[in-house]
Amino acid sequence: GAVVSQHPSWVICKSGTSVKIECRSLDFQATTMFWYRQFPKQSLMLMATSNEGSKATYEQGVEKDKFLINHASLTLSTLTVTSAHPEDSSFYICSATAQVTDTQYFGPGTRLTVL
Amino acid sequence: EDKVVQSPLSLVVHEGDTVTLNCSYEVTNFRSLLWYKQEKKAPTFLFMLTSSGIEKKSGRLSSILDKKELFSILNITATQTGDSAVYLCAPQADRGSTLGRLYFGRGTQLTVWP
Numbered sequence: 001g002a003v004v005s006q007h008p009s010w011v012i013c014k015s016g017t018s019v020k021i022e023c024r025s026l027d028f029q030a031t032t033m034f035w036y037r038q039f040p041k042q043s044l045m046l047m048a049t050s051n052e053g054s055k056a057t058y059e060q061g062v063e064k065d066k067f068l069i070n071h072a073s074l075t076l077s078t079l080t081v082t083s084a085h086p087e088d089s090s091f092y093i094c095s096a097t098a099q100v101t102d103t104q105y106f107g108p109g110t111r112l113t114v115l
Numbered sequence: 116e117d118k119v120v121q122s123p124l125s126l127v128v129h130e131g132d133t134v135t136l137n138c139s140y141e142v143t144n145f146r147s148l149l150w151y152k153q154e155k156k157a158p159t160f161l162f163m164l165t166s167s168g169i170e171k172k173s174g175r176l177s178s179i180l181d182k183k184e185l186f187s188i189l190n191i192t193a194t195q196t197g198d199s200a201v202y203l204c205a206p207q208a209d210r211g212s213t214l215g216r217l218y219f220g221r222g223t224q225l226t227v228w229p
Contacts, residue, residue, distance in 0.1 A: 032214045043203065043219045044158075051214065093157045097215055104149065104207070104217055106157040 002028050004096050006107035013084055014115055020080045021110045023094030030096035033077040034104065035069060038091045050077050084114040118142075119220035121204050127226045128194055136189040136223045138204030146209040148180055148187050149217065153201045161189070161202075194227045201225070 003026040013019050023033060032051055036044040048069050050056040056069035068080040077096075081088055093109040118141045128134055140148065147165040151158035162171045164180035164187060171178050175194075180187045191198055201224050205217040 032210075034216065043221050046216060046219075049214050049216055057214075095217075101163070102147070102207070102210070102215055103160060103163050104205075104215070105160060106151070109157040 002096075002098050002103070002105040004094065004105045004107040006094055006110050008110060009108060010111040010113075012113045012115065015085055016083055018080055018082045019084055019112060020078055021092055021094075021112075023077045023079070023096065023107050025075045025096040025098075025105075028096075028098045028100075029074040030077075031074065031099055032097045033071055034095045034097075035067075035077075035079050036093045036095070038093060038109075044093065047079075081112065084112070086114045088112065089114045119204060119206060119218050121202075121220040121223050123223060124221060125224045125226075127228065129228050130195055132194050132227075133190065133192045134194060134225060136191075136202050136204075136225070138187045138189070138220065140185050140187075140204070140206040140218070140220075142206040142208060142218055144208045144211070145182070145206055146215065147207045149205045149207060150178055150187075150189050151203040151205060153203055153222070154199075158203055191225075194225075196227050196229050199225060199227045 005024045007022045035047045047062045048056045048058045050069045050071035052071050058064045071077040094107045095104045120139045122137045149163050150161040162178045167182040175192045178189045201222040203222045
């Protein structure tokens with residue numbers, strides 16, 4: 001089956017630092033990848049959609065200068081949380097769309113805690 | 116405004132019971148509807164439904180879509196404690212308009228007691 005990995009699975013950082021999260025599709029090519037954020041007891045909130053080789057499209061209310069997305073290849077997208085603050089602490093999940101089936105597969109998520 | 120409503124929000128049953136989870140949606144440029152199961156981590160894929168009236172089955176789970184009534188159900192028979200999770204319904208838009216993004220509801224929290 002289609003596998004999506006994320007790294008790191010958890011990270012703790014100090015306020016003001018930047019954190020990079022990687023999302024990889026391991027056994028399929030993904031033209032489109034999505035980044036979500038999920039707070040406890042809430043559903044997934046789409047942050048941005050990224051297409052390989054082009055700029056990401058951000059959802060309303062998501063600061064593109066704070067959440068930098070790079071989708072450099074068909075198997076890798078990165079999300080960088082710049083100058084992280086405690087309110088950025090959340091569960092960040094990526095998903096990748098398998099080109100052939102159009103099914104979205106989710107990575108295992110990254111738990112970010114900003115102190 | 117695009118909308119996904121799942122019901123019930125929470126369900127507690129005993130092992131062996133059968134449950135039906137509901138999902139109604141209003142999504143522009145609808146293409147398909149996906150069901151996911153979320154335990155402690157990220158959602159895992161269950162079903163993708165594109166056509167009305169065709170039931171998809173996987174073991175004790177089955178799902179069907181009604182594109183006229185904008186509705187889908189997920190059935191789980193002979194529930195087990197391992198079925199305890201949040202079940203998410205996610206209509207998908209077509210790729211042309213929004214690159215196939217998913218819209219999520221709040222999910223149904225299913226708890227199965229032994």
